Amino acid sequence: MYKLKIFSYLPNPRVWKAIIAGKICGVEVEVIGDKPANLGSWLWDFNPNILDENERSLEHKYARKGKRGFSGVLYKTDSFLKAHPFGTVPAAFSPDGDTGIFESNSILRAVARIGKKFNLYGKDEYEASRIDSFLDANLVFxxxxxxxxxxxxxxxxxxxxxxxxxxxFYLSGIESALNENPYISGKDLSIADISFVCDFAQFLREGHYEEILNKRGFELIAINFNDEYPKTFTHLFSLVKREEFSSVLGSYLDWYKDKLNI
Ligand SMILES: N[C@@H](CCC(=O)N[C@@H](CS)C(=O)NCC(=O)O)C(=O)O
Structure with a gap:
């Protein structure tokens, strides 16, 4: 039986955070979703399902305007919005559906709190709070x-x-932290590392838009990532080699590794 249910568009690096943590600390996470373009055909709910074509219209009682990232109509039930007041995905639920957990870093925290096989959340309240500090900095980025x-x-x-x-700001903080310790928040792997990997791997995909950015007179922001933040670079690529990460990220970063010949 799963310990956490997540509804989202897929693939989604924000969902990967919880899946990777689940693999490491032994928590079964159920993930339900569809391609981003298809999520407008779904009823967003604890028990999500695809709406029939004839049901999808502005007259539907749960029709709402997408707020962030989705421009069209979305169908979110009242109970979904009660559990998820910001109406975003990934949207996680406790197994009974009573508790909604939103923000991918908090969904990640939930997995780490539930999991007993491996501690990803510090050995005491102070370490846990330091990990939270990195998660907050990560969310701002x-x-x-x-x-x-x-x-x-x-x-x-x-x-x-x-x-x-x-x-x-974010990368110089991570680089400084890694100058002191092998992992972002200290001597051990934690959810701060998982959160960093997933959000930063997604950010690197700006490389797919290099031409568009160049045309607008901008160069890639991460163009010198490996030279400017060598510890962070090495940390990212050593983590993604681990089975718990690579089995989730798949070929997501292959284009970047090919580009850099690493
Ligand atoms: N910081 C949030 C971001 C979640 C978010 O903004 N999700 C967007 C899609 S990228 C969403 O669900 N939008 C719903 C809407 O447009 O109504 C997280 O990490 O979970």
């Missing part, structure tokens, strides 16, 4: 990255500079 990645075609100079500043 990830939110800027989300805005940047949703609209490469129209990114403004101001938007590009904001993203550059967020990138430099």
């Amino acid at each position: 990830a939110r800027e990255a989300q805005v940047y990645m949703l609209d490469y075609e129209n990114v403004s100079k101001e938007g590009y500079e904001r993203m550059t500043a967020a990138y430099e």
Whole structure:
């Protein structure tokens, strides 16, 4: 029996956080979803399902306007919105459906709290709180990255500079942390590392939009990632080699490894 159910578009690096943690600390995570473009045909609910074509219309009682990342109509039940007041995916639920857990870093925390096989969340309250500090810093970066990645075609100079500043701030903090310790939050692997890997792997995909960015007069923000943040670079690529990560990420970073010949 699963310990956490997640509804989302798939594949989604934010969902990978919970899946990787689940593999490491022995928590069964049930994932339900569909391609991003198909999620507008689904009823977003604890028991999500695909709506018949004739049911999908603005008149549907659960029709809502997408708020972030989705431009069209979405069908979110009242109980979904009660459990998930921000109405976002990934949307996780306790097995009885009573508790909604949102924000991928918090879904990740839930898995680490439930899992007993391996401790990914620090040995005491202080270590756990330090891990939270990295997760918070990660979310600030990830939110800027989300805005940047949703609209490469129209990114403004101001938007590009904001993203550059967020990138430099986050990565210089991670690099400093890794100068002191083998893992982001200390001597052991934690959910801070998992969160970093998933969000940063997604950010690197700006490389697929290099031409578009160049045309707008911008270069890739992560163009010198390996030279400027060598510890962070090595950490990322040594983690993604581990079975728990590679079995989830699959070939996601292969294009980048090919580009750098690593
Ligand atoms: N910071 C959140 C981001 C979640 C988020 O913004 N999800 C968007 C899709 S990328 C969403 O569900 N949007 C619903 C809507 O547009 O109504 C996380 O890590 O879970």
